[in-house]
Amino acid sequence: MQALVAPTYNRLADVLTDAPWDAPSLCAKWAVRHVVAHVTMPARLTPDLFAAEMAAARGDFGVLSDTVAARDAELPADVLLAQLRSPELHAWQPPGGGAAGALSHAVIHSLDITVALDRPAVAPPEAVTAVLDLITEARGTWFGIDLTGVHLEATDLNWQWSDAEPVGPPVRTDGGSLVAVLSGRTLPDGRGLPRVGRLHST
Structure with a gap:
């Protein structure tokens, strides 16, 4: 899984060379530049x-994320693009999350940008599929998503998932958009999935 992190960030950097950095992302209150600063x-x-940042945030990672994103979003674009392509980022793993956590972080946040900008997903298809499997294996609990009675189908990948007793029409869209809604995001057209808990910070 770790090997899929670098191409995801490298391709995101390619997209961002001519993207509107101040456009809204799928992350509430964050523009594209804030997501880049975060990842x-x-x-x-x-x-x-x-x-030191965590101590200043009194142990609240959500506060730390918002503080660092707001501050470092003001860094020059070429600096942030270089960091997206850096070996340090490509090798990073979240504490306790391992390679699966690193890949999920890269894929989900890249989609926060590309879906919002109506650009194709930058993560390799196998990376999108891996994250879809990870989230559905956890039955949406990572992000407080209610998957009861839900049937999911990716229109661009050979992937689908269904609750034991699906009800209603399937949720059919491209794999990247499925990852986004499974991560608690609302798509630009207003589609989303019911949440039963607080959105996890990823």
Whole structure:
């Protein structure tokens, strides 16, 4: 899974060279530049700096994320693009999350940008499929999504998932958009899935 992180970030950097950085992303209150600043944190923050940021946020990772995203979104675009392509970011794994967590982080946040901008997904198809499997194997609990009675079909991938007793029409869209809605996001056309809990910070 870790090997799929680098191409995801590299292709995202390619897309962002001519993208509107101030456009809204799928992350509430965050523009594209805030998402980029968020995902590139591991390329800037050493363990000691991260610990200092966490202490300043009084142990609240959500506060840390918002603070760092707001501040570092003002970095020059070429700096952030270089960090998207950096080996440090490509090798990073979230504490306790391993390679699966690293790939999920890369794929989901890349989609926060590309879906919002109506651009094709940048993650390799096998990366999108892997994240779809990870989220549905956890039955949506990562993001507080209610998958009761839900049937999902990716229109561009050989992938589908169904609850034991699906009810209603299937949720059919491209794989990237399915990852987005399974991650608690609302698509630009208003589609989403019911949430039963607080959105997880990824």
